[in-house]
Amino acid sequence: MSPHPPTASRRLVAETDVRATPRGGRLDIPQDALVTPLARQVALERNITLRERRTAPALQRTDIRGEIVRVGQLMHQKGFIVASDGNISVRLGADRVLATPSGRHKGFLRPDELITTDMDGRPINPPPGLEPTSEMPMHLEIYRQRPQVAAVVHAHLPLAVALSIAGIRLDEPFLPEAVITLGPIPTTEYAIPSSLENVTAIRDLIGQHDAIVLRRHGAITVGSDPFDAYMRMEAVEHKAHIVLLLRLLGQGEPLSSGQVASLLELRRRLGLGPAT
Numbered sequence: 001m002s003p004h005p006p007t008a009s010r011r012l013v014a015e016t017d018v019r020a021t022p023r024g025g026r027l028d029i030p031q032d033a034l035v036t037p038l039a040r041q042v043a044l045e046r047n048i049t050l051r052e053r054r055t056a057p058a059l060q061r062t063d064i065r066g067e068i069v070r071v072g073q074l075m076h077q078k079g080f081i082v083a084s085d086g087n088i089s090v091r092l093g094a095d096r097v098l099a100t101p102s103g104r105h106k107g108f109l110r111p112d113e114l115i116t117t118d119m120d121g122r123p124i125n126p127p128p129g130l131e132p133t134s135e136m137p138m139h140l141e142i143y144r145q146r147p148q149v150a151a152v153v154h155a156h157l158p159l160a161v162a163l164s165i166a167g168i169r170l171d172e173p174f175l176p177e178a179v180i181t182l183g184p185i186p187t188t189e190y191a192i193p194s195s196l197e198n199v200t201a202i203r204d205l206i207g208q209h210d211a212i213v214l215r216r217h218g219a220i221t222v223g224s225d226p227f228d229a230y231m232r233m234e235a236v237e238h239k240a241h242i243v244l245l246l247r248l249l250g251q252g253e254p255l256s257s258g259q260v261a262s263l264l265e266l267r268r269r270l271g272l273g274p275a276t
């Protein structure tokens with residue numbers, strides 16, 4: 001029996017598993033297994049498709065409240081939120097979401113201030129005096145449209161917002177890694193923050209995008225957990241930074257359509273497109 005069966009059977013898929021797969025072939029990744037970065041790199045080099053599957057979109061981790069608090073702290077440290085800006089939520093189950101409270105500073109939250117709601121946004125035994133985020137309808141719209149999304153993060157990214165006000169979009173392909181990890185980043189029409197207009201603004205975009213800029217307001221990103229969604233938020237602001245620098249420099253061409261097509265093919269092969 002081969003020491004490296006073509007279908008990996010461990011929860012961690014390593015480089016050796018990928019090397020045991022014929023070039024140009026396909027490797028079925030066990031449910032919810034982790035693929036090491038080196039394994040991904042080797043798969044890319046050998047033109048091997050990694051077929052990954054995630055089970056439950058609901059997160060089962062015990063310290064999920066701690067993860068949400070940590071992401072709030074990171075967003076504040078990075079200047080993505082000020083005062084009571086921003087919100088974070090996680091899908092706990094078929095009819096349960098855990099969300100940050102309205103009106104609190106997300107950089108200094110306590111785990112016991114988070115609020116569980118049903119899929120209509122109704123709080124379940126909330127801490128006294130606290131209500132779920134006013135952007136709950138936008139989060140719930142995403143969970144309804146994207147069964148595989150388990151976390152949603154919203155922040156007021158300064159550069160992305162400034163560019164959206166200036167009419168500069170982030171969907172031009174300048175950075176190969178941004179094309180692979182995020183794909184095109186659309187910008188919504190203007191909508192009043194915390195209103196149902198935000199649901200309308202993202203409704204036709206969120207099915208195909210993991211990161212969206214909300215014009216004059218901020219951005220919303222999704223992921224398999226709060227940190228995954230947070231990393232996309234960082235990537236959006238990083239791209240906004242580069243786009244601003246290019247504008248200041250007054251030069252710099254986007255990638256060609258052929259280059260973009262190759263990168264989008266890589267994105268598809270790496271399983272990084274929006275999981276529905």
Ligand SMILES: [Zn+2]
Pocket residue numbers: 085086154155156193194217218
């Ligand atoms: Zn907001």
